[in-house]
């Protein structure tokens with residue numbers, strides 16, 4: 001039996017927010033990451 005390794009989706013942790021989906025502000029609070037749209041993942045799909 002062989003397991004296919006092509007089942008993985010092309011989604012990686014956002015390198016900007018490290019997968020959190022938001023930035024932690026020094027002054028307090030948080031800001032939604034603009035790179036991943038707040039879900040913490042980036043896709044390889046380019047527009």
Ligand SMILES: [Zn+2]
Pocket residue numbers: 014015016017018019020021022033034035036037038040041
């Ligand atoms: Zn992000």
